[in-house]
Amino acid sequence: MATNGTDITHVTIDDDEDEDDQEVKLTADECQKLVEEFVALTQTDEALAQFYLQDRQWDVNRSVNDYLDQLATASGSGSTGDQNNSRKRHAIADEVVVSSDDNDVDNDNSNDCDIVFDTKNTKTLKTSDKSTEEEENQEVVTDIKDLRFICWNIDGIDEKNLRLRTEAVCKFIRNEKAFIVFLQEVNQTAESILRQQLPDYELLTGDSQIVDYYTATLIHKKSIKLDTNEIIPFHDSMMGRNLLKTKISIGNKSVYLLNTHLESTKDFADIRVQQLRRVFKLMTELDQQSTVIFGGDLNLRDNEVAKCGIPHKVYDVWIKTGARKELEYTWDMTRNDNLQFMGAKYKPRLRFDRIYVRPSTVAAAAPEVEAIRFGLIGLERLKPHVCFPSDHWGLTVHFKIK
Structure with missing residues (x-):
């Protein structure tokens, strides 16, 4: 109005x-x-x-x-x-x-x-086209010491303001100078925008044959070497969910990336816990000389994690970096009104989006890849439609590379 x-x-x-x-x-x-x-x-x-x-x-x-x-x-x-x-x-x-x-x-x-x-005085986040200056200033790093990582459910299911919101996501990725990005709820429209505006990234999708949205893992072409990539299906999924497993090399360090979107809603909690158990088991079985980063929109409640149990040597990044209360809720309807539940008696806030890490065993004294900082992005509204980039906040992590 x-x-x-x-x-x-x-x-x-x-x-x-x-x-x-x-x-x-x-x-x-x-x-x-x-x-x-x-x-x-x-x-x-x-x-x-x-x-x-x-x-x-x-x-x-x-x-x-x-x-x-x-x-x-x-x-x-x-x-x-x-x-x-x-x-x-x-x-x-x-x-x-x-x-x-x-x-x-x-x-x-x-x-x-x-x-x-105020349309005359308001600062706006311009998201129309990637500028030539941004392309020219794209950082090329071969000896990475600060590995910048983003994980974000970008809500491609909602067609409302999809181009504006996806372009904003692209801008965040460029501004953060992320080396690795996990996305969920990507559709073909969003994928097209991502490919157009992020040419410096290899974009790997966990394309689903059942639903029209999926996961995507982006890695910076000039800084990270892609070794292998595969899609591991969740055969028990009722929603076409799967696990996107990617192996990369950062210099002489080997890293496995596990990007997923676990089963949604309370009604499918049992299936979600089984999916989580499967991924945790995979984390423990992968090459011990490699670091494993697992994350995404996991739709988890704390009691489900407790029921499953976090494997030995695997840590929750939010907890490891201090468990700051203001960074806890990644799907927070008390602060984000992109999604409206008509007639709802309360506004839920949950930590659906999580990141887990299993360090490598190469260096006993200190991990090769260690999470040292955790934050949230996408907290500001976009003009002119006055919406957020997604109904989820994005997660950012800085990993220290030894």
Whole structure:
């Protein structure tokens, strides 16, 4: 809907701890400034900033104070830590400048936060065509020390704004300078865009004969050597799911890539657990001198992982890198409204997308390939349709190469 030439979108924010929810109207530029302000004050990152600000009506003071309180609680700080945090709060209070007017806040006990996008002043993520400059500046790395990895269900099933959303995914891949990408829910339209806009990548698909969407693994042609690739079917799948198994070489290091989209919905939990067991078993059986990276939209619930059991020496990347709460939920309907459930009584948030690693046994002292950083991408809305790139957040991982 439009008001005085300004586009408006409604974002519902659930805050169980605050009964006096407010309706906040901010431009996209103002929201970004608040994110950057939180980052500067806390020395954290934008994912954490958005997590705190969105759940606290974009109040920087409150968000930073809550962050410091939780930080102190988590670290079990004593009086010295409390005094340090108190000094930080006073310093922050002097520095914080809220971008919106008091008139922009309407205390009507509403659960809606209206973010107003001013078409004249809003920063946009342009996704039309890959620029020549980006192509020319594409990094060529032969001695990789920081292996950048993305895993993302791009929701090719939803035809709405598919070109805009897929082009945004391509832009993220280029901007992140990813060497390896796992995608799920790719269809022929999305694949065509990916091939056109990402010519520096080898694109391998787990094309399904049953449904019209599938997985895709992308590897950077100039930096990584493709050794083998095969599709391993899940014969028990009712949804045409399979496992895309790719062996690559990064310098003299051997790595297996296992990209999949496990069975969806609660009704197929038993089949999903069996599929997970099969992949975990494969991880343990593959060449011990190779690193194995397994990930995708696994549709998992924690009790299903517990039922299956994570194999010895295999780790969950999110847990290994600190299990940060703001990075936990990859399918979060409290923050992402691309998908709407009519009549739903609550908005689910789940960690469907996961990455597991089995290190090689080549170096006993330290892994050859080790996950050191985990993050989320796709958290900002795209213009002009005011949607997210997908109903899932994308996962990014930085692996340290020894």
